[in-house]
Amino acid sequence: MAHHDTHAHHDDHAHGEHHDHGHGPEKGIMRWIKTTNHKDLGTLYLFLSFTMFMIGGLMSLVIRAELWMPGLQFVDPEFFNQMTTLHALVMIFGGLMPAFVGLANWMIPMMVGCSDLALPRVNNWGFWILPFAFTLLLGTLFMPGGGPAGGWTMYPPLVLQTGNAFPFLIFAVHLMGISSITGAINVAVTILNMRAPGMSLLKMPLFAWTWLITAYLLIATMPVLAGAVTMLLTDKYFGTAFFTAAGGGDPVMFQHIFWFFGHPEVYILILPAFGVVSTIIPTFARKSLFGYDSMVYATASIAFLSFIVWAHHMFTVGMPLAGELFFMFATMLIAVPTGVKVFNWVATMWKGSMTFETPMLFALAFVFLFTIGGFSGLMLAIAPVDFQYHDTYFVVAHFHYVIVPGAVFAVIAGVYYWLPKWTGVMYNETLGRIHFWLSAIFINLTFFPQHFAGLAGMQRRVPDYAVQFTDFNVQSSIGAFGFFVSQFVMIYNFARCIWFREGMEKAPARVWEGAHGLEWTVPSPAPYHTFEEPPRLLPEGEITAAHDAYDALDRHKINP
């Protein structure tokens, strides 16, 4: 059994203490600027993501404060539109996507048993583009005329009315796209080429699988978005008329191009979340994932279908009947593989031996609440009824259910799950559970009433509303402020693990008793470099399921 380089004292990543054989992190700020280490970059991505969640969250509070009561109390409608536009862009491109890239950075090399991502310098570059992108984007708020206000979907001709913020918006989107593509290429190359000997594709942890598929979605769709926004740029400044009817262009074409990116983007946000949940539920049910193979096939089917359903975002633009029927049927079809995933999670729990630590609580809430978002999604797929739902708060409720108690809860679950591995100490379980219950209650209070507001006729993206929607909006606003404040329980808990570890319980190598996977074979905190020599799994013929491989590995104790 090969013994790899874990003998030296490994520096704990967050402190950058001195190191004596040239493999450790640099000291001071330059460590973070120059780093090519997947763990450092994972940390940077997660901190950036957290910052963006806070900024985007504050924007949502401006929105909810204005919608607290009918009438305009605080902001001008133009500023309100800037808030809805930037809230979406910041949350999607700044909050969620970097969060999953951060988790991939930290975990994928450890999960597949390699020392780092395949392209470490590209990794550094991919991250450091982002602070510039968001400075460009958010800086527009301080310019005359303010930020972009045409919605994150950037539909022309409205978006072409944007003032000075316009080129900043376009270049920020370009930079975010480049960053995403570099991250995606890195993950795909790593997974396909650097797995430990014996780890065939169908023995990978499901998080690696979902990320591999996500990476392909990113590589396929981000250039499409870049093309679309470039055409907007030339329409505005260089006299082209791609989307301007007066010049022979077609404003609807933009929507088709945008949603050809936009719909796979939805799955870019949710597939890695599926991976996290598929990792956590078996751990705490102490039972292996039910239907591993069908989970992989379901994920791949969802990814494929995501490319042929885009126009369900635009049922009301006046497509030919045949187009509407095709996109309706294709969209309904997505419910099948998605259902398979949910059924498999429930079957994984079935006859397990469950405990409910914080990561499990968030993962279970994910299954419940994501499924509610799935139900409203199924309702939205029915084109004739979608004409009533389209562009109302019902849609707002739908996508927030899949994104917040869906994807965001999965990120939170993942961080609780792996934080002891990253920091070497256990977070406070009681505070974790308090954080969970507060979040779960407030997030439902925020978004559940929005279903009713939408059905009763409240359209989205408005700063003011007819008085019959008041009750729903009051509830929503209370929920939103409550949810935001609840996150400080998590901040306190995590801050203690990261910076104030005095007196906190040390985490063992295998943090959770039901956990399987290579990441649990290295000490906690994970050394700065892991698997510099690959771990060796049992010969392929003897491995029957992914978790057995890790058990075999555990038994052999390849690690001191």
Next chain:
Amino acid sequence: MAKMGWMARAALVSVLLAASGAASAYTTTGNGWNTPQGVTEISAKVYDLHLLIFWVCVAIGVLVFGAMTYSIVMHRRSVHPKPADFHESTTVEIVWTVIPFLILIGMAIPAAGTLIKMEDTRGAELSVKVTGYQWKWQYEYLDQGVGFFSTLHPDSNKARQVGSGIDPTTVPNYLVEVDEPLVLPVGKKVRFLITANDVIHAWWVPDLAVKKDAIPGYVNEVWTKIDKPGTYRGVCAELCGRDHGFMPIVVVALPEEEFGKWLEARKAGQPYRLAAAAPTQAADVPPAAAAQPAPAGEQVAAAPATAASAGELSKAELMAKGEQVYKANCAACHQANGAGMAPTFPPLAGSKMANGPAEAHIAQMFTGKMMPSFRHLSDADLAAVATYERNSWGNTGSIVQPAQVAALRK
């Protein structure tokens, strides 16, 4: 782990209570919570489909969440210490792939039927062209020579300004009332030709189950056949800029005979009182009371474009009228204080336009370079608003008379 057992039970009970509460409230309280059943054959079909898919989801939800909750309670470690070790079953996987697929086919058939009906615009007896503007609607009755703009009602408009100090609950039909509604006949197939002049809007009336994007360069077709006289309210559903939330739609459906009277009066440029447009619940208006002729001289609907241009007006008259017209048409962009919103909407206070020659000012309002054209306003309204802009906020431009505007109108 005993504590978890208690928590799991509490969670179960609260989830069940919330779900049953939500489900019952959802279907019994009508359109305070739910999509309206509406007043057309299509809207009723849409409503049925909506409830069908909703209850299908509820049924699946009960099964899935029931199994999950049972598992959470019964298969927790304190009750079930030794986990089973099954982890696959091809049979089960096939079963729960095929059954949802069959359910979806069952859903797709009625959905497709309704969709095909909705898209059949043949055989319309009346066509109305609907044009979206930032931020108002224009309605033109094709081949009838009748057309007008419909904007947010002045009362709502006043109340919705930041810091207006007006309580929206005291304004009748706050944000869903217009100055002049779209009037349609009951029992006739009406075809809408929907387009836009500047950016994309969407014309939505929930009671008719009609929502269609209004797109510059496109003419979208959609139809309705209203069964019941009444007032039906809707909104612009597609983000169209700053005042997207403030361009409502009101449809008044009249019995065919009443509609004919309205149309004749409208063609002759005479006022016509629409009782149904008064703030009442749509369904409560008895057909007979839906419309009455207006007493002579009481102007309810805005007069058509050129009828109001009269002789010379005093500066005070022009300024008073101009302020009204300005608030309704100009203040959204150029702001009530004339300061505009740089860089998109230029200020009028101290501007060359408002202090320079009147001809250029009037031409700008006609052609609408960079802004919508305001040709549709009467000569008197345009003269008044030009005078108001040229003599407010420190501006020192000339007075403009309706005759000057009329002379430049080509």
